[in-house]
Amino acid sequence: QLRLEESGGGLVQPGGSLRLSCALSGASLANYAIGWFRQAPWKEREGITCITYPGLDAPRVRITEGRTTLSRDNAKNTFDLEINGLTVDDTAVYYCAIAPLNPPKQCLPADFEVFGQGTQVTISS
Numbered sequence: 001q002l003r004l005e006e007s008g009g010g011l012v013q014p015g016g017s018l019r020l021s022c023a024l025s026g027a028s029l030a031n032y033a034i035g036w037f038r039q040a041p042w043k044e045r046e047g048i049t050c051i052t053y054p055g056l057d058a059p060r061v062r063i064t065e066g067r068t069t070l071s072r073d074n075a076k077n078t079f080d081l082e083i084n085g086l087t088v089d090d091t092a093v094y095y096c097a098i099a100p101l102n103p104p105k106q107c108l109p110a111d112f113e114v115f116g117q118g119t120q121v122t123i124s125s
Helices: none
Strands: 003-007 010-012 018-025 032-039 046-051 060-065 068-073 078-083 092-100 119-123
Touching: 003 092, 018 032, 018 092, 018 119, 032 068, 046 060, 046 068, 046 078, 078 092
Parallel strands: 010 119
Antiparallel strands: 003 018, 018 078, 032 046, 032 092, 060 068, 068 078, 092 119
16 A cells, blocks of 8 residues: 655744655655645645656656755655745645656646645744
């Protein structure tokens, strides 16, 4: 049975950084597209960053886009999200998710099949 478990949420001051981790059990992470999503109060779930295309199956991958860094460690079966320059608009429940690599996916909640239970991140002074 596939299971994802997030860790690392909590209260962060504006301007700070956070690192969330996601651990997969029941399967090998190398066989899946991975992603991080979030859902703010009264808003739809949205994609933050994903690795959705095949070929990036190196044991360890790290991708930085703007304020976010997505890193993946197939040997540990984990993937992490780092966000810097946090603002109150980043307050949300954060979810990690996986999906089979094929057919190709977009970084959209509807394209991902297994989600973790979510971890609350609150940005406040």
